[in-house]
Amino acid sequence: xxxxxxxxxxxxxxxxxxxxxxxxxxxxxxxxxxxxxxxxxxxxxxxxxxxxxxxxxxxxxxxxxxxxxxxxxxxxxxxxxxxxxxxxxxxxxxxxxxxxxxxxxxxxxxxxxxxxxxxxxxxxxxxxxxxxxxxxxxxxxxxxxxxxxxxxxxxxxxxxxxxxxxxxxxxxxxxxxxxxxxxxxxxxxxxxxxxxxxxxxxxxxxxxxxxxxxxxxxxxxxxxxxxxxxxxxxxxxxxxxxxxxxxxxxxxxxxxxxxxxxxxxxxxxxxxxxxxxxxxxxxxxxxxxxxxxxxxxxxxxxxxxxxxxxxxxxxxxxxxxxxxxxxxxxxxxxxxxxxxxxxxxxxxxxxxxxxxxxxxxxxxxxxxxxxxxxxxxxxxxxxxxxxxxxxxxxxxxxxxxxxxxxxxxxxxxxxxxxxxxxxxxx
Amino acid sequence: xxxxxxxxxxxxxxxxxxxxxxxxxxxxxxxxxxxxxxxxxxxxxxxxxxxxxxxxxxxxxxxxxxxxxxxxxxxxxxxxxxxxxxxxxxxxxxxxxxxxxxxxxxxxxxxxxxxxxxxxxxxxxxxxxxxxxxxxxxxxxxxxxxxxxxxxxxxxxxxxxxxxxxxxxxxxxxxxxxxxxxxxxxxxxxxxxxxxxxxxxxxxxxxxxxxxxxxxxxxxxxxxxxxxxxxxxxxxxxxxxxxxxxxxxxxxxxxxxxxxxxxxxxxxxxxxxxxxxxxxxxxxxxxxxxxxxxxxxxxxxxxxxxxxxxxxxxxxxxxxxxxxxxxxxxxxxxxxxxxxxxxxxxxxxxxxxxxxxxxxxxxxxxxxxxxxxxxxxxxxxxxxxxxxxxxxxxxxxxxxxxxxxxxxxxxxxxxxxxxxxxxxxx
Numbered sequence: 001x002x003x004x005x006x007x008x009x010x011x012x013x014x015x016x017x018x019x020x021x022x023x024x025x026x027x028x029x030x031x032x033x034x035x036x037x038x039x040x041x042x043x044x045x046x047x048x049x050x051x052x053x054x055x056x057x058x059x060x061x062x063x064x065x066x067x068x069x070x071x072x073x074x075x076x077x078x079x080x081x082x083x084x085x086x087x088x089x090x091x092x093x094x095x096x097x098x099x100x101x102x103x104x105x106x107x108x109x110x111x112x113x114x115x116x117x118x119x120x121x122x123x124x125x126x127x128x129x130x131x132x133x134x135x136x137x138x139x140x141x142x143x144x145x146x147x148x149x150x151x152x153x154x155x156x157x158x159x160x161x162x163x164x165x166x167x168x169x170x171x172x173x174x175x176x177x178x179x180x181x182x183x184x185x186x187x188x189x190x191x192x193x194x195x196x197x198x199x200x201x202x203x204x205x206x207x208x209x210x211x212x213x214x215x216x217x218x219x220x221x222x223x224x225x226x227x228x229x230x231x232x233x234x235x236x237x238x239x240x241x242x243x244x245x246x247x248x249x250x251x252x253x254x255x256x257x258x259x260x261x262x263x264x265x266x267x268x269x270x271x272x273x274x275x276x277x278x279x280x281x282x283x284x285x286x287x288x289x290x291x292x293x294x295x296x297x298x299x300x301x302x303x304x305x306x307x308x309x310x311x312x313x314x315x316x317x318x319x320x321x322x323x324x325x326x327x328x329x330x331x332x333x334x335x336x337x338x339x340x341x342x343x344x345x346x347x348x349x350x351x352x353x354x355x356x357x358x359x360x361x362x363x364x365x366x367x368x369x370x371x372x373x374x375x376x377x378x379x380x381x382x383x384x385x386x387x388x389x390x391x392x393x394x395x396x397x398x399x400x401x402x403x404x405x406x407x408x409x410x411x412x413x414x415x416x417x418x419x420x421x422x423x424x425x426x
Numbered sequence: 427x428x429x430x431x432x433x434x435x436x437x438x439x440x441x442x443x444x445x446x447x448x449x450x451x452x453x454x455x456x457x458x459x460x461x462x463x464x465x466x467x468x469x470x471x472x473x474x475x476x477x478x479x480x481x482x483x484x485x486x487x488x489x490x491x492x493x494x495x496x497x498x499x500x501x502x503x504x505x506x507x508x509x510x511x512x513x514x515x516x517x518x519x520x521x522x523x524x525x526x527x528x529x530x531x532x533x534x535x536x537x538x539x540x541x542x543x544x545x546x547x548x549x550x551x552x553x554x555x556x557x558x559x560x561x562x563x564x565x566x567x568x569x570x571x572x573x574x575x576x577x578x579x580x581x582x583x584x585x586x587x588x589x590x591x592x593x594x595x596x597x598x599x600x601x602x603x604x605x606x607x608x609x610x611x612x613x614x615x616x617x618x619x620x621x622x623x624x625x626x627x628x629x630x631x632x633x634x635x636x637x638x639x640x641x642x643x644x645x646x647x648x649x650x651x652x653x654x655x656x657x658x659x660x661x662x663x664x665x666x667x668x669x670x671x672x673x674x675x676x677x678x679x680x681x682x683x684x685x686x687x688x689x690x691x692x693x694x695x696x697x698x699x700x701x702x703x704x705x706x707x708x709x710x711x712x713x714x715x716x717x718x719x720x721x722x723x724x725x726x727x728x729x730x731x732x733x734x735x736x737x738x739x740x741x742x743x744x745x746x747x748x749x750x751x752x753x754x755x756x757x758x759x760x761x762x763x764x765x766x767x768x769x770x771x772x773x774x775x776x777x778x779x780x781x782x783x784x785x786x787x788x789x790x791x792x793x794x795x796x797x798x799x800x801x802x803x804x805x806x807x808x809x810x811x812x813x814x815x816x817x818x819x820x821x822x823x824x825x826x827x828x829x830x831x832x833x834x835x836x837x838x839x840x841x842x843x844x845x846x847x848x849x850x851x852x
Contacts, residue, residue, distance in 0.1 A: 003475055003520045003724070006505055009468035011518050014531070017464040033781040035758035035788035038443040042435035042550045043469055043507075043536065044489070049429055063470070064492045066503055068540045075501025077492055079432055081470075092437050094429045100807045102791050105440070110469065114494045124468045135791035139764070142774075143791065150781070249774035251782075298429070332461035338565070348568075348675035355459040355576070356677075362461035365528050365561035365569065381526045 008115065008123030018330040023155065023316055024108060027128060030151040031106040034143065036130050039105040041088035043112075044079045053087050053298065061113045081112035085129045086291075086307070090298035093133055097301065101134025104143075108312070120317060130288075131307030133295060138239060141271050141290060142246030144308040148286045149252035151310055152275055156324050160279040162254050165243060166261035167236035168268045168289070170229055174259065177232055178216035187211065191220070194260035195276070195283070202260075223259040236270075243271050263287050267294070273308065282318050285311045332362040333421050334385035334401075335378035340368045346394045350387070350414060357418035379404040385421060434541065434549030444756040449581065449742055450534060453554060456577040457532040460569065462556050465531040467514035469538075470505045479513050479724065487539040507538035511555045512717075512733070516724035519559055523727065527560025530569075534738070546743060556714075557733030559721060564665060567697050567716060568672030570734040574712045575678035577736055578701055582750050586705040588680050591669060592687035593662035594694045594715070596655055600685065603658055604642035613637065617646070620686035621702070621709070628686075649685040662696075669697050689713050693720070699734065708744050711737045758788040759847050760811035760827075761804040766794045772820045776813070776840060783844035805830040811847060 005011060012020060028038075050062060064077035071078070082088060085107045093099065108128045115121055130147050132140045145163060152161050171191070172184070180187050190205040190213075197205060199217050206213035222228035230237045240257060247255050255273075263274055263284075272289025276282070288308030296302040319325050334354075336347050347363060354361045362383060364374045371388065378386050388400040388409075401420055402409040412420050431437060438446060454464075476488060490503035497504070508514060511533045519525060534554045541547055556573050558566045575589050597617070598610070606613050616631040616639075623631060625643050632639035648654035656663045666683060673681050689700055689710075698715025702708070714734030722728040745751050760780075762773050773789060780787045788809060790800045797814065804812050814826040814835075827846055828835040838846045 003517045004472065005517065005521065006468060006470050006472050009470060011468070011514075011521070012464075012466040013518070013522070013525075014463035014465065017466060021464070032756075033784070033786050035761075035786055037440035037757050038438075038447070039440065040438040040443060042432060042437070044432050044435060044538065044550060046430060046432050060494065063494075063505070064498070065507070066490045066492055066501070068486065068489075072490070073501065075492070075499065079489070081491070088437075091429045091431065092439070095431065095437070096439070099439075100803075104788070112470065124470060132791065137792060139770070139789065140791040143789070146778075246770065246774055249771045249778070251775075251778035330458075331463050335461075344565070344672065345675045348672055349677075352572075352675070352677035358459070360459050360461055362530070363565065363569070365558065365566040366563060377526070 006123070008117030008121075010122060010124075014330060019320065019325040020316065022326050023312065023319065024126075024128075026154050027151050027310060027312065028106070028108065030154050031130055031147060034104075034130075034147040034150065036104045036106040036147065039089070039092065039107045040109060041082065041085075041092060041107070043082050043110070045082055045088065045091070047078055047080050049091055050080045050083055050087060054083055058083060061115060063112050063114055082109070083113060084111055085109065085127050085309075086131070086294065087298060089129075089131055089133070090295045093295055093301060093303065094298065101303065102140065103133040104130070105133075106130045120314075122313070125313045128310040128312040129307055130309075131305060133305045134303045135306070136292070136304040138242040138271075139246055140304075140306050141239075141243045142250060142252075144288055144306050145243060145247040145255060145273055146250035146252045148273070148275055148288065148308040148310065149247070149254065152286065152315075155315060155319065157277060161275055161277050161285075162256055163252065163273060163275045163286075164256055164258040164261045165240060165271060165273045166258055167233070167240050167271050169270070170233040170236035170240070170259060171262060173233040173236070174216065174219050174229070178213070178219065180211060180213075180216060183209075183211055187213075187216065188262045191216075191260055192262040194220075194223075194262070220260055224257055226257050229259060239271060263289075267291055269293055270306075277318060280318075282314070285315050285318070287311075331381070332360045332383050333423070334359070334387050335362040335364060335374070335383045336387045337371060337374045337378075337389065338364040338368040339371075339388075339390040343389065343391060343394060344368060347389060350389070350399075350417070353414075354418055354421065359418050359421045375402070375404065387417070432549070434543030434547070436548060436550075440756060445746065445751040446742060448752050449738065449745065450552075450554075452580050453577050453736060453738065454532070454534065456580050457556055457573060460530075460556075460573040460576065462530045462532040462573065465515070465518065465533045466535060467508070467511075467518060467533070469508050469536070471508060471514065471517070473504055473506050475517055476506045476509055476513060480509055484509060487541060489538045489540055508535070509539060510537055511535065511553050511735075512557070512720065513724060515555075515557055515559070516721045519721055519727060519729065520724065527729065528566065529559040530556070531559075532556045546740075548739070551739045554736040554738040555733055556735075557731060559731045560729045561732070562718070562730040564668040564697075565672055566730075566732050567665075567669045568676060568678075570714055570732050571669065571673040571681060571699055572676035572678045574699070574701055574714065574734040574736065575673070575680065578712065578741075581741060581745065583703060587701055587703050587711075588682055589678065589699060589701045589712075590682055590684040590687045591666060591697060591699045592684055593659070593666050593697050595696070596659040596662035596666070596685060597688060599659040599662070600642065600645050600655070604639070604645065606637060606639075606642060609635075609637055613639075613642065614688045617642075617686055618688040620646075620649075620688075646686055650683055652683050655685060665697060689715075693717055695719055696732075703744060706744075708740070711741050711744070713737075757807070758786045758809050759849070760785070760813050761788040761790060761800070761809045762813045763797060763800045763815065764790040764794040765797075765814075765816040769815065769817060769820060770794060773815060776815070776825075776843070779840075780844055780847065785844050785847045801828070801830065813843070 063081040065079040066072035268289035270290035275286035290306040489507040491505040492498035694715035696716035701712035716732040
């Protein structure tokens with residue numbers, strides 16, 4: 001019987017797991033340093049909790065789970081797979097009215113979407129969110145900007161990224177000023193393509209929809225100059241100044257105002273941001289903003305909220321392509337060979353001793369003897385060292401330590417083996 | 427709109443996450459020290475992959491996912507949620523024919539079962555498995571015994587546990603010798619209750635099913651004496667001697683032969699084992715054995731396999747009840763208060779500096795001022811320290827560091843603050 005994984009899903013074998021754990025470890029440490037705390041929610045949610053939260057498209061892409069028993073035979077679904085991490089956060093806030101606020105949580109868990117599988121797009125993928133619930137001010141906004149900035153830096157993108165900020169009400173004022181308030185939705189869809197099409201391209205795109213973008217484009221020609229919008233939208237401009245100043249104090253130095261940033265503005269209520277890897281046309285790897293209305297709408301308390309999401313799957317791909325992931329790490333540091341049934345006890349006892357000393361150790365698991373076969377097997381599985389010990393070595397209390405890549409071999413007293421096998425420092 | 431989590435599922439808020447991460451961290455480190463490597467597989471598998479693998483009961487308890495589009499409207503399911511970690515392992519081995527063997531993998535992921543929710547039983551729960559694929563011998567068996575033993579020890583159960591071993595063919599020989607080969611299934615179901623009912627209770631249970639257990643019970647009266655079975659089942663006894671000796675050499679000192687251990691023997695093909703917490707009637711917290719037939723049957727290569735599973739959810743409950751979990755750990759080490767809009771830059775810059783030094787820091791996120799409110803909020807959220815800094819402190823380069831539990835306050839130069847906030851060593 002041929003056996004396949006489900007379409008659009010992946011297994012992570014040890015080498016991939018190491019890379020993912022390395023990246024997630026850095027990200028989690030950054031979140032923790034910023035005082036965000038971990039939350040996990042179940043993969044399965046009640047259908048009612050998710051229904052209507054993600055629009056028509058989301059409805060189609062939600063995986064629904066058949067009822068057990070009679071209802072299931074009739075095709076009824078009562079559960080669904082988690083579609084994002086925001087609705088579950090809102091549910092947790094609603095279910096825990098005594099949760100002390102502000103609640104700064106991070107959550108790194110898979111979500112499921114029935115997308116058409118294609119290169120780089122999966123049906124099960126990790127989301128990685130930081131949110132602050134219950135803090136309405138610019139300090140909280142800046143904290144989200146700073147934590148995303150710090151995470152991207154900690155991953156190794158020191159120079160090649162920028163973090164763009166905008167404000168929903170600023171862009172709305174620009175659209176209204178251009179006399180396009182009634183076409184706002186289509187205008188924002190077009191402006192959202194600014195980084196791909198440029199200003200003239202956006203103008204053409206608007207024309208196609210019968211919209212005259214002349215005045216709008218004239219305004220947005222000064223997209224990086226906050227002063228240019230101070231008269232039109234004094235409140236949002238003041239808020240953005242404050243966010244940018246706070247973020248700079250927190251160490252986020254690569255923050256730029258960009259009035260063309262239009263990401264999902266329907267969802268956001270105030271400042272919003274996006275991080276782009278600038279070299280290599282990678283585009284957005286993180287985004288977020290303030291969404292004060294959402295948690296209340298989802299049945300929670302009426303609490304303000306602001307957050308940022310890292311595109312961790314995309315970052316993993318980019319880091320892999322650029323050689324930014326550790327290669328071949330992990331697994332046992334050495335395999336102890338087994339000379340004979342008689343010496344196996346000494347070998348296993350040495351394994352126990354080394355493990356107690358914190359060294360990751362394998363022992364040969366096949367028939368004793370046949371040293372060449374044992375060494376070949378260890379090398380094939382990428383184990384860096386082998387320890388050869390027969391009756392003579394055991395009697396003398398010193399083993400042969402062989403580096404499998406080079407074949408270099410040296411005699412090491414057993415009580416110095418843990419030290420000899422210790423990983424080199426960073 | 428009232429919002430609930432799905433029945434039988436749990437949210438893990440930060441305090442619970444800390445406890446779980448603490449326990450999983452110890453378990454993962456133990457697995458790594460023994461040379462097991464991480465694997466993760468998707469939550470969703472094709473219905474065909476899981477169908478027929480878990481018997482009639484398992485079929486009922488499997489969560490199935492509706493097809494998207496037309497098929498779904500007709501109630502057709504094409505995917506199902508992961509039910510255990512063994513079938514996915516077999517699928518991975520089948521899909522990766524060039525995987526070097528032996529493959530020692532650990533996997534810590536949730537599984538889903540539509541059990542009737544009740545105290546301590548959930549529909550989404552973690553499984554935690556170590557398996558060795560491709561090593562047929564007793565060294566591999568002993569390695570699984572040793573890794574489970576080491577994990578339970580590392581979690582802090584130093585004296586209060588025992589690891590029982592038996593052999594499928596030994597128990598089968600005992601049953602055949604008692605003339606009960608044809609009733610083997612029912613006999614094993616009854617013998618499986620030995621630790622709860624004792625020998626006489628098992629005898630009564632057999633009687634209820636019309637089975638005369640006299641000769642069987644006479645044999646099993648010597649359940650802990652391997653010699654008593656040497657004539658009846660010489661092969662299995664020799665294998666168990668070898669497993670026990672190897673495991674002892676690997677440091678597993680609390681291993682006992684128990685001929686009454688009957689756990690899921692239909693599944694196993696050789697030695698099998700179970701770990702029990704002996705004080706407090708907790709019972710089994712880990713089990714496993716050799717299952718050479720399974721991976722081939724599941725469509726993989728014909729490869730031997732042996733493994734052990736930790737009952738991690740049960741261990742978490744027991745450790746919680748016994749105060750073996752770290753309390754109140756995690757979260758920011760200190761909250762930096764914000765005196766005024768003018769001083770906020772200095773406060774945020776100090777936060778950035780402390781975070782760079784590896785100290786987890788929060789800053790006050792509300793309106794500046796109102797120091798009492800800021801301190802109260804930090805204390806309510808369990809932050810251990812607060813840092814008070816106004817214009818005077820900033821001018822002098824020294825802040826007030828306040829321990830929130832005790833109210834004790836001291837003056838600390840800013841450049842010594844990271845040291846003062848460092849966590850006490852273990």
